[in-house]
Amino acid sequence: MPKYRKTWTKTLDSFDFNEMPDDFCRVVWLLLPLILDSEGRGIDLPAWVRSRMFPLRRVVDEADIKRAFDFFESRKMIVRYKVDGRSYFYSVNWTSYQSGTEKESPSLLPPPPSIEKEQSGEGQEPVKSLSGGDQAEVGAAESASASESVNASEFEFVQTPFTKMNALVSNKICLTRENSDPDRWDAAINQLVTDEITEADIDAAVTWLTKAGRTILGAQSIVKACAVEKSKRERNGRPKQSDADFEAAMKAAADEYERDHPNG
Numbered sequence: 585m586p587k588y589r590k591t592w593t594k595t596l597d598s599f600d601f602n603e604m605p606d607d608f609c610r611v612v613w614l615l616l617p618l619i620l621d622s623e624g625r626g627i628d629l630p631a632w633v634r635s636r637m638f639p640l641r642r643v644v645d646e647a648d649i650k651r652a653f654d655f656f657e658s659r660k661m662i663v664r665y666k667v668d669g670r671s672y673f674y675s676v677n678w679t680s681y682q683s684g685t686e687k688e689s690p691s692l693l694p695p696p697p698s699i700e701k702e703q704s705g706e707g708q709e710p711v712k713s714l715s716g717g718d719q720a721e722v723g724a725a726e727s728a729s730a731s732e733s734v735n736a737s738e739f740e741f742v743q744t745p746f747t748k749m750n751a752l753v754s755n756k757i758c759l760t761r762e763n764s765d766p767d768r769w770d771a772a773i774n775q776l777v778t779d780e781i782t783e784a785d786i787d788a789a790v791t792w793l794t795k796a797g798r799t800i801l802g803a804q805s806i807v808k809a810c811a812v813e814k815s816k817r818e819r820n821g822r823p824k825q826s827d828a829d830f831e832a833a834m835k836a837a838a839d840e841y842e843r844d845h846p847n848g
Contacts (some may be wrong), residue, residue, distance in 0.1 A: 759803075
């Protein structure tokens, strides 16, 4: 997670900002740069935004977050896109307002399909600015420049098994490496890749842990549960142990993580 991000003073004079439906929407827009990665990307799930943006707030309505993001999209303040059926977004004017992000860790989220087309030599229309009025042309030019700066090696980086699994897990549990224990997170993702865990295994593990009332605090929370689900899948839907032993194994996997994190 970045240590700091910039707020542009001209935001106060922006028609887009002042015409937002309410102050909650304005707060979300002002806080948004704090949760985006070095490329201005994020996961397009209200639960992900809420967990990153309001980690200490008990009550934040995800419907309000969705409404805010629908407004941002309607004003072209963000662009939503999908890769492999998963939803992401990016801030169009990211490079206009932020600097120094090249010193941060590379984005683990996949780039928009338009960037992939650029790598293959296909042309694309420049993305329009997200802010209103006289900023439109400037935003479009700088957004196109930002797209061109993504080179082939960066695109290959996000296609590794680790980064694919990382994006999949983040999407499924609505958490990311940045708001977890980074070392334990990385070890867990590597283990899931080594074990050849599938999306179906993750879905089944998350469903079981949720029904059991277990709190998922990071990728490491689901490793053993995923291993059990893989075992079930490989044996045509039946666990290696009896049903009672299987339930005990799942409970032990969840309890082990809770012991490592007594304070939640």
